[in-house]
Amino acid sequence: MREQTSSATAGARTLLRSLLSTPTSGLAVAYLTALIVVAATAPWISPHDPLAQNLGNAFAGLSLDHPLGTDEFGRDVLSRLAHACQIAVVGPLIAVAVAVGLGVPAGLWSGYSRGWFARFLARGAEVLLSLPPIIAAIAVIAVLGPGLLKAMVAIGIVFAPRLFRVVRGATLAVANETYIASAHSIGASRSRILWGHCLPNVMAPLLVQVTLMLGFALLAESSLSFLGLGVQLPEASWGSMLRSASQHQFQAPYAVVAPGVALTLTILAFNTVGDGIRDALASRGGER
Template structure:
């Protein structure tokens, strides 16, 4: 397929807009840093994150243990690095499932309307009627804890917002002139949906993914704090904070390390989402 001359110019404008966005740059750097820490945790971690060492229990921050040790003598810094793997994996898998389920249902509802729209929107209303964490707790009470059940619960919770965003975006695109022209040429509805509507309705979903990743990380930490997430001794930021809650006055570093990791990660995804929203705004792309 021949590339139009406008394509490189459009990409150049998008790049200039991204470089002018402090939110996108700061968020991208923070997210990249967390992802790299998760990927290279085995190389960066100075100690085994699950190995017990009672002789070193509750040591304060030092050159050997930058974030101190916990009640079992485990290095907090190493556990924070490996905890990034757990949090990012749960967030990435759950949001991918939520996007596939909710985004597909919302796109079909917005494009075909009728009974499909009614059913999808009423199911979304039911899910959105419950607070996200409360609904996840109810699902985990039925399914049981653990990595995969936690991932599934978060995916179910956030499928409804994706359905609504996808529906709204598809409703806007389906009224465009090029979609009507494709109908007039006799193209099938499925071809129109996949060839013309979905590619042009994807921008809001991209922004929604970045923002929902932050919510998923917070949900994973909250549920792990309650003991419903990844089970010990596997490192999890929420579980690490729970382990240190009784020692905040005497050994606060046990909770401070994972707390800072959650804060920086969520901040990074939020800033990245804000930057993407500005970057993908058609009004900015015309500048």
């Protein structure tokens, strides 16, 4: 167990060094690190209360007191943008955690068992994958109700079939390896084979997919918040800020810039890190 732990730690360090050695991936990691720091310290670094209204100062322009101006209620845009970083970090993590919790165990079991029920799960996943993600998420929210947590659970449920397919495909390949047959022959339980032998060997494609899925989850959360199904007012998220800016585009045409740029850069950073992880794992596989 200690050898596996040390090996995993060494692999993580090697992967991190590979990411940081590439300029684009290193910049994306630095950006996401800064995003997490801002999200954690938003209550202390925000210049104003993000919920404090001042109707007499609505749609104020850029100033030293309000570097990004104010919205239609006179609330400081910079403070709301900083607090929305918490949604941008926590929301995708919740969605991906739900997707992993549903998709990974089912994918491992389906790829290893290969019975009629496993085939039924695979066909069911294909049906769910044929549905547009946002439409499927809206359908789930119609049952669960609006709100950040419910929206993220809905997104996680929608994303679970994608992880299921990735894990199932990787497990199908791993299940034919000799060490799996050896573990089975010496009496290892199915759970031991799945979690102790199959899972570590499907972590590479799973890690890449999870990283990319964080960006997709953030985009889905912003879309649902834009539609009023995610974060509920007066709480701030980049999607709800974009919705407010679109409704008042003539009074404050520049209001869309800050949340739009933040959303674009964050999704781009998630995708860049995912691509960097994929390239690093591919290069390690080639060296072997």
